[in-house]
Amino acid sequence: MPRLILFNKPYGVICQFSGDGARPTLADFVDVRGVYPAGRLDSDSEGLVLLTDDGRLQARIADPKFKLPKTYLVQVEGEPSEDALAKLRSGVLLKDGITRPADARKIEPPELWQRDPPVRFRKTVPDAWISLTLREGRNRQVRRMTAAVGLPTLRLVRWQVGPWSLDGLSLGQWRALDVD
Secondary structure (H helix, E strand, O other): OOEEEEEEEOOOOEOOOOOOOOOOEHHHOOOOOOOEEOOOOOOOOEEEEEEEOOHHHHHHHHOHHHOOOEEEEEEEEOOOOHHHHHHHHHOOEEOOEEOOOOEEEEEOOOOOOOOOOOOOOOOOOOEEEEEEEEOOOOOOHHHHHHHHOOOOEEEEEEEEEOOEEOOOOOOOOEEEEEOO
């Protein structure tokens, strides 16, 4: 039976098991042999990383052709207008083409762990949180989409991938599941 590990990746951790020794990697947190990340999460992003020992499951999770939804909680600089949210919902033109429509809505600030280092706040510029659900996985897509609609990303937390979420999982912790 394939194993699936849900890991709450802290900011600054590289999403691989080997590194240059200068920055922490998955190996510093997950002491399970034979599992590999199903997709990546940039070192400056936080949240859910899925690891598995099954190649087919890894492909099903990571390959955009399966359109597995990925939900992100995004702290943005500025106040999201309905027009900006509508653009995110309909697709945003990026240098590598237009994105697929996303689910986008403004949310109340979520109750999350403290980030280390903390997000830089500016007294004269408001910030807000949005929930953004994508069904594709381009490089740094959330950051590029929010920037394209005038809302630069300050903090990015992947909360859910398909049916799996961070519910009940503390920062830097992992949980193993058996999957069919």
